[in-house]
Amino acid sequence: MADNRPIGVFDSGIGGLTVLREIINRIPGESTVYFGDNGRTPYGTKSHDTIVKYSLQDMKFLESKDVKMIVIACSTASAHSFKTLAKYSKVPVVEMVYPSSKSAIDATRNGKIGIIATGATVSGGTYVTAINELADGKNIEVCQQACPMFVPLAEEGWWDNEIAHLTAEKYLESLKDFGVDTVVLGCTHFPLLANTIGDIMGPDVKLINSGVSASNVINKLLDEKNMRNESGEVTREFYTSDDVTKFEAIAAPFLGEGLPKGTKKVSVDGFSVEDML
Numbered sequence: 001m002a003d004n005r006p007i008g009v010f011d012s013g014i015g016g017l018t019v020l021r022e023i024i025n026r027i028p029g030e031s032t033v034y035f036g037d038n039g040r041t042p043y044g045t046k047s048h049d050t051i052v053k054y055s056l057q058d059m060k061f062l063e064s065k066d067v068k069m070i071v072i073a074c075s076t077a078s079a080h081s082f083k084t085l086a087k088y089s090k091v092p093v094v095e096m097v098y099p100s101s102k103s104a105i106d107a108t109r110n111g112k113i114g115i116i117a118t119g120a121t122v123s124g125g126t127y128v129t130a131i132n133e134l135a136d137g138k139n140i141e142v143c144q145q146a147c148p149m150f151v152p153l154a155e156e157g158w159w160d161n162e163i164a165h166l167t168a169e170k171y172l173e174s175l176k177d178f179g180v181d182t183v184v185l186g187c188t189h190f191p192l193l194a195n196t197i198g199d200i201m202g203p204d205v206k207l208i209n210s211g212v213s214a215s216n217v218i219n220k221l222l223d224e225k226n227m228r229n230e231s232g233e234v235t236r237e238f239y240t241s242d243d244v245t246k247f248e249a250i251a252a253p254f255l256g257e258g259l260p261k262g263t264k265k266v267s268v269d270g271f272s273v274e275d276m277l
């Protein structure tokens with residue numbers, strides 16, 4: 001049995017486009033609906049309750065677009081709201097933390113993994129829990145570093161300039177001192193700064209992109225649940241809760257292939273989720 005409906009992808013802004021890009025590259029036959037909550041970004045400085053509420057509203061919006069799967073393309077939302085979304089979603093939910101943790105465990109040679117993420121993700125400790133659960137007897141040490149300033153730099157399109165470099169130097173010092181050989185880009189905005197982060201960490205340190213890890217999970221799920229799009233038609237829809245022109249201008253050079261186009265502005269504030277909190 002096929003399922004020709006699109007896959008729904010959401011993030012607090014443009015970060016989830018790093019995940020969407022991997023989905024498009026690796027699973028090109030699937031249609032997608034992307035929602036960037038640019039109007040309420042960042043999530044990483046918000047409280048647990050607010051992140052869960054926003055994520056539920058994002059989920060509701062995607063459900064209104066009749067998606068067959070929801071991808072939480074935001075590590076902060078994944079870390080805080082995956083359990084709640086999985087409980088209330090009518091369709092399968094894929095998150096970012098466990099897939100990228102597994103990739104990091106597989107990649108590390110010296111057992112020292114760095115996690116860079118938003119403040120809310122680091123303080124929630126979900127990556128540490130995930131790595132401990134998945135380590136399977138492997139001796140792993142984790143060094144976490146919150147890098148909240150990377151989010152506005154990414155949203156601004158300042159991915160590879162002097163300010164991004166100076167900020168990265170400061171944030172990544174602790175990971176270098178710790179001797180990590182693998183770094184999880186534990187926020188989906190961060191692959192936009194991968195060149196800068198890679199320059200500072202050096203060529204021997206492996207950077208883990210959650211979008212790549214999550215795409216493998218999505219691919220598997222499509223087979224397991226027999227949900228592939230077999231219509232031969234592929235559509236790409238984009239929505240933002242803030243300015244459309246700014247969203248498209250920042251996203252276009254990254255996404256390429258003439259995308260995003262036809263982005264619509266929407267508000268998801270009106271979705272009532274109080275009974276799920």
Ligand code: DGL
Nearest residue numbers: 015042043044075076188
């Ligand atoms: N893209 C985000 C993440 O993966 C969120 C950044 C933010 O909104 O603070 O954590």
